[in-house]
Amino acid sequence: MLLAFWPGFALADQVFFPAKSGKAEAPVLTVYSSLDEPLAQPMIRGFQEANPDVAVRYEDMLTGEIYDRIVGETDAGKKTADFAFSSAMDLQVKLSNDGYAQVSNLPMSAAWPKWANWRNTAYALTFEPAVFVYHKPSFAHEPVPSSRAELVDYLKRKGNAVYGRISTYDIERSGVGFLFMARDQEQFGDIWSVIGAMGAAGVKLYSTSSAILERIADGRFVLGYNILGSYAADWASRHPDVGIVLPKDYTVVMSRIGLVPQAAAEPELGRRYLAFFMSKEGQTIMARELQIPAVSPEVAGENTANTLQELLGPQLRPVPVSPGLMVYLDQVKRARLIAHWNEVLRAQ
Numbered sequence: 001m002l003l004a005f006w007p008g009f010a011l012a013d014q015v016f017f018p019a020k021s022g023k024a025e026a027p028v029l030t031v032y033s034s035l036d037e038p039l040a041q042p043m044i045r046g047f048q049e050a051n052p053d054v055a056v057r058y059e060d061m062l063t064g065e066i067y068d069r070i071v072g073e074t075d076a077g078k079k080t081a082d083f084a085f086s087s088a089m090d091l092q093v094k095l096s097n098d099g100y101a102q103v104s105n106l107p108m109s110a111a112w113p114k115w116a117n118w119r120n121t122a123y124a125l126t127f128e129p130a131v132f133v134y135h136k137p138s139f140a141h142e143p144v145p146s147s148r149a150e151l152v153d154y155l156k157r158k159g160n161a162v163y164g165r166i167s168t169y170d171i172e173r174s175g176v177g178f179l180f181m182a183r184d185q186e187q188f189g190d191i192w193s194v195i196g197a198m199g200a201a202g203v204k205l206y207s208t209s210s211a212i213l214e215r216i217a218d219g220r221f222v223l224g225y226n227i228l229g230s231y232a233a234d235w236a237s238r239h240p241d242v243g244i245v246l247p248k249d250y251t252v253v254m255s256r257i258g259l260v261p262q263a264a265a266e267p268e269l270g271r272r273y274l275a276f277f278m279s280k281e282g283q284t285i286m287a288r289e290l291q292i293p294a295v296s297p298e299v300a301g302e303n304t305a306n307t308l309q310e311l312l313g314p315q316l317r318p319v320p321v322s323p324g325l326m327v328y329l330d331q332v333k334r335a336r337l338i339a340h341w342n343e344v345l346r347a348q
Contacts, residue, residue, distance in 0.1 A: 013060040020052035029269040032081040042289035063088035074263040082270030092257035096122040101259040108278040115320040124255030127293040127305035129229040132245040138222040147249040155197040168225040170205035199345040253318040
């Protein structure tokens with residue numbers, strides 16, 4: 001409760017999972033995570049089945065809050081989470097780079113993809129493409145754009161007919177939206193023609209995936225650009241009018257990163273949870289029950305990096321877990337990109 005009065009900290013949503021062994025004095029694993037607690041339950045359940053002697057305190061919070069809590073608690077000489085799981089790749093790597101995370105040498109460390117492992121400290125644990133999402137009935141007599149060039153052509157031809165019915169993330173308010181846009185700028189020399197075409201078509205901007213997907217599902221929008229594929233797949237499984245395209249020119253792939261903080265109260269429990277996340281069992285639970293694509297080279301089948309890479313090969317462009325991610329935290333570069341984004345949209 002003291003955190004509610006600590007400047008800069010919001011009180012996180014906390015859920016406590018008692019040890020399955022029933023021991024009242026069981027050790028407690030504390031997790032700070034940006035993954036909604038209901039979605040995380042299958043992973044927690046699987047971990048506790050393998051570790052019946054461990055209780056779990058799950059604190060569900062925003063990505064920026066995770067970073068602030070870990071830095072603030074560590075700098076104050078206090079203990080912090082035993083495991084941190086966040087979709088803010090840049091902030092997680094900054095924690096690692098600035099000494100707020102500890103090395104975790106685990107059974108799967110050597111086998112983990114090189115792009116997904118920064119010095120055995122920060123591990124990418126998911127494989128989530130940025131996709132085009134579309135309203136299937138709206139394309140009954142029209143091919144769905146499958147590349148950025150095709151998207152620009154479609155918007156130029158159909159701009160008036162679909163005006164105000166195209167959507168993407170607001171990069172000023174959405175961390176993943178900014179990450180995808182920054183990668184677009186690196187990967188595609190003509191990206192501003194895409195942004196300009198969307199601006200001319202009256203693009204609508206939102207900070208969350210659900211706001212966009214809800215409007216595509218009911219036909220208010222015809223197409224969403226650079227939407228996080230894991231959320232899109234979940235909506236498509238429940239709404240038959242939602243379709244997904246992995247752009248064939250290139251598909252950016254982001255990941256949620258897990259690490260054990262330097263000031264963890266129970267670092268060995270944190271490593272045990274991270275090891276479970278990376279295990280074949282944990283990655284299978286994530287792919288099948290959480291509907292989030294798995295990274296592990298040991299896991300095959302639907303909804304895995306293995307299958308996507310077999311199907312699409314070099315089309316996929318994973319964001320490497322490296323200090324290069326911290327470029328996106330440079331406030332001058334960030335402000336410059338956002339200003340240019342707004343200028344191109346306003347010009348239309």
